[in-house]
Amino acid sequence: MEAKQAAGTEAARYVESGMKLGLGTGSTVYWTIRELGRRVREEGLRVEAVPTSLETEKLARQEGIPLIAPREVAGRLDLAIDGADEVDPALRLIKGGGGALLREKLIAANAERFIVTADSSKCVEKLGRFPLPVEVVPFAWEWTQRRLELLGGTSRLRLTKDSGEEPYRTDNGNYVLDCAFGEISDPAAMNRSLLEIPGVVENGLFIGLAERAVIGYTDGSTKTLRAEKL
Numbered sequence: 001m002e003a004k005q006a007a008g009t010e011a012a013r014y015v016e017s018g019m020k021l022g023l024g025t026g027s028t029v030y031w032t033i034r035e036l037g038r039r040v041r042e043e044g045l046r047v048e049a050v051p052t053s054l055e056t057e058k059l060a061r062q063e064g065i066p067l068i069a070p071r072e073v074a075g076r077l078d079l080a081i082d083g084a085d086e087v088d089p090a091l092r093l094i095k096g097g098g099g100a101l102l103r104e105k106l107i108a109a110n111a112e113r114f115i116v117t118a119d120s121s122k123c124v125e126k127l128g129r130f131p132l133p134v135e136v137v138p139f140a141w142e143w144t145q146r147r148l149e150l151l152g153g154t155s156r157l158r159l160t161k162d163s164g165e166e167p168y169r170t171d172n173g174n175y176v177l178d179c180a181f182g183e184i185s186d187p188a189a190m191n192r193s194l195l196e197i198p199g200v201v202e203n204g205l206f207i208g209l210a211e212r213a214v215i216g217y218t219d220g221s222t223k224t225l226r227a228e229k230l
């Protein structure tokens, strides 16, 4: 079994009937959604879910998982499950490789519990090898880029995979700048600095959100990690 499949499937075990869920985006949580679909169809699991992207919405519909709009959720979601591009020992994350960071962060921050699921290649001692995705408004994005780079890195406007020339647009109609800052020594400070820049909508640093990480290995085994205090 592939590591992503092992991790994503294992993470689905935290889902119980009656829960309102946040469903993440990507090729690991894909397996969580597939497993939840199976349980809905075969075991009568009753859940309602808010998807973090149009891609996940489509998959959840195919799997027969009932969807709800955020406004229909009184209070917080019970549980959100999502993938990550990097996970450090304190379970701080870099996310947004798939471009869904804004909805992903909104959903993780509005869930009682947030579980991250990833293959072991995503585990790092320090965040920053993976370029940090920053969602910016298209208007004057070059100005925003300049301000971002003053924080000490370089950045690239993400382009569509198809044409390779058109700027990629998120589900919210924004652009993404992938920022190489190198090792991020203080992720919380970096998060604050990024959010202070006009034009920045959100960034892919998820701090203090994940309560546990379900990590998958190539032999099909999984490990569940709790955040280490750093």
Ligand SMILES: O=C(CO)[C@H](O)[C@H](O)COP(=O)(O)O
Pocket: 024, 025, 026, 027, 028, 029, 082, 083, 084, 085, 094, 095, 096, 097, 098, 099, 100, 101, 104
């Ligand atoms: O943040 C994300 C999408 O915006 C994904 O969760 C992240 O990119 C991990 O993806 P995958 O599970 O395909 O490796």
